[in-house]
Amino acid sequence: MCGRYSLDTPLQPLQSLLQPWLRDADCGWLKHYAPRRLIRPGEPVLALRREHGLSVTSHMLWGLLPGWVKDPLTGPRPINARAETLEDKASFRGPWRHHRCLLPADGFLEQGEQIRRQDGQLFWLAGLWDRWIGPDGSEVETCCVITTRPNEFLASLHDRMPVIVPQGLEEIWLEPGDGAHRRALEPMLEPWPSEGWSRRGSSQLSLF
Template identity: 75%
Template sequence: MCGRYRLDTSRAELQRVLNSWLRPDDGAWLAHYAPRDLIRPHEPVLAMRREHGADRLSHMLWGLLPGWVKDPLESHRPINARAETIAEKASFRGPWRHHRCLLPSTGFFEKGHLIRRRDRQLFWLAGVWDRWIGPDGSEVETCCVITTRPNSLIEPLHDRMPVIIPDGLESIWLEPGDGAHRRALEPMLTPSPPEPWECQPLRPTPQKNRHQQLSLLDGATLDSGR
């Protein structure tokens, strides 16, 4: 599964990557952006989505809260959705049809290892999102990361890895469509080839960062959406 990841690129570099998507009012999101070495479940995450024909940058909470849930405090909040069953499970099939998203990342963590691109470039985690609207009209937008079987690099660490959208196919992933379009997306739900990636063991950290180090090593109790 994907239980921790990072987005530590600079604001200027992030703006360059997102430039073709950004709208004038998206500047507020970037104004509050700060690089993050560790992003954990149920924290705010940066996401790109398409709604009403426009791509929008926004913050969402990591942990999907389906729009049909009556009591959000009692709801299970999965952080991952399995690619093999995403079109079938009640929590995911609506978002899979209508609310796909992209989560920018520069690396993800598995069992004390950092996995990132060899060229250190930003990449996109595939996700789905939903909007919960309360009786008082309040809104909460949440998301989760789609996972698939591991490639040969990740397999020694875990039996799942995040789905990573290939460069140049981001707009196709966000594009709404019918069942035929979703079937055309299925090849993207397979493991990323291992060659562009590297797996780096985490080094011991100073005591002041020990809590963060332990957080990276501990992923056994996270909601996985299985």
């Protein structure tokens, strides 16, 4: 699973990653960007998503609130979605078809260990997002991280790990598409290679 992750990178590398999708409207949050060593469920997260034919950056709450829920205060708010059941679960079926997203990260936590790329570079966590609209017109945008079975590198820590989308495939992942397109995305849901990643103890972080 993925219950904690980090975006602790300075602004310049993050801005370089997001450059193809940044707009003038993003200047506000860029000015106030602060690295975060620990991002927890229920907190606002930075995401890249597609809407109205454009891929844009956005901030959402981590914990998916399906758009069809009548009362946002009742029911579960899943932070993860199993890759194997995306087409089966009512909460995930619509977002998997129409609302995929990407969350920039530089590490995530499993059982008190921090998982990072050995080169320290950013990577994309695969996610789903949805928009809940209240009777008064208020809107809440939320998301969750897609998980898959672990590779050999992480199997000793947990029976799940986050799906990671390689850089260069962002637009393919975000494009809504039809059933054939979604089937073409399925290889991305497989465990990623173990090479090029590192683990180090971070028990002090997992306490917060």
